[in-house]
Amino acid sequence: MSQQAKVIVQTQDFNVAEEYALLANDISDGAVVNFVGKVRDFNDGSDVTDLTLEHYPGMTESVLNQLAEQAYDRWPLNKVTIIHRVGTMGLGEQIVFIGVTSAHRKAAFAACEFLIDFLKTKAPFWKLEAGSDGDKWVEARDSDEQAAKMWQE
Amino acid sequence: MIQVLFFAQVRELLGTDKVAVPASGIHTTEDLRAVLAAKNEKWGKVMTSDKLLVAVNQTMSNWDTVVEQGDEVAFFPPVTGG
Numbered sequence: 129m130s131q132q133a134k135v136i137v138q139t140q141d142f143n144v145a146e147e148y149a150l151l152a153n154d155i156s157d158g159a160v161v162n163f164v165g166k167v168r169d170f171n172d173g174s175d176v177t178d179l180t181l182e183h184y185p186g187m188t189e190s191v192l193n194q195l196a197e198q199a200y201d202r203w204p205l206n207k208v209t210i211i212h213r214v215g216t217m218g219l220g221e222q223i224v225f226i227g228v229t230s231a232h233r234k235a236a237f238a239a240c241e242f243l244i245d246f247l248k249t250k251a252p253f254w255k256l257e258a259g260s261d262g263d264k265w266v267e268a269r270d271s272d273e274q275a276a277k278m279w280q281e
Numbered sequence: 282m283i284q285v286l287f288f289a290q291v292r293e294l295l296g297t298d299k300v301a302v303p304a305s306g307i308h309t310t311e312d313l314r315a316v317l318a319a320k321n322e323k324w325g326k327v328m329t330s331d332k333l334l335v336a337v338n339q340t341m342s343n344w345d346t347v348v349e350q351g352d353e354v355a356f357f358p359p360v361t362g363g
Contacts, residue, residue, distance in 0.1 A: 165363055181362065182288060182289055183362070184286070184288055184336070184339070184355060184357070186339050187336060187339035187340075187355070190339055190340075191341075212362060212363075223363070224362070224363055244363055247362060247363050248360070248361070248362060248363035249360065250341070250360070251360060251362050251363075252288065252336070252355075252357065252360050252362075253360055253361065253362025253363070254288060254289035254290075254357070254358065254360060254361050254362070255361045255362070256289075265289060265290045265293075265358070265361075266361040267359075267361070268358070268359030268360065268361050272363075
């Protein structure tokens, strides 16, 4: 029987310490792996001043839950948390949190990487960057698609 | 009717986030795309882009996916979250 993942799409920031504490409170788990994605100050050679995330409400949550379900099918996991922000975020702000717990580290590392690779190519989020050149939609990267394909082999 | 949604650049280029299209004569996502592309030159360009993606009832779909009365169909560019 697979566990229920915690999947949240929200505009407000999240607290990594709180999310870690919720993930880490089960003594059967020997491993907790967290990933946090942040807004950085450059992309493709242009400066970036802030980032706006748009999404497809309803479909986003359903895709994220399906990805978590696939991770539970592939690895012996206990807890899975996926939090993704939408709206406008400034430089250095947190965008996405992925947390995975398991009895052993290998499963936790692998599942966390699988989730971020698939989220980047399957979940309906779009980034709009503001910078000195004006607003620019972020182009999808072939390298992200290849990273996601790696898990299908 | 078929409820049609647009996101990100597609929404911005078309200048609208949704339209309703009569379902008669539409059997697949490709049919729906052709109806929208025929509106004018701008819509033609956006709707025939080879990067355009489509979801039917919030599930990622192909150009031969069946579309029926009452369905929600969304058109959008490749995703860039994370």
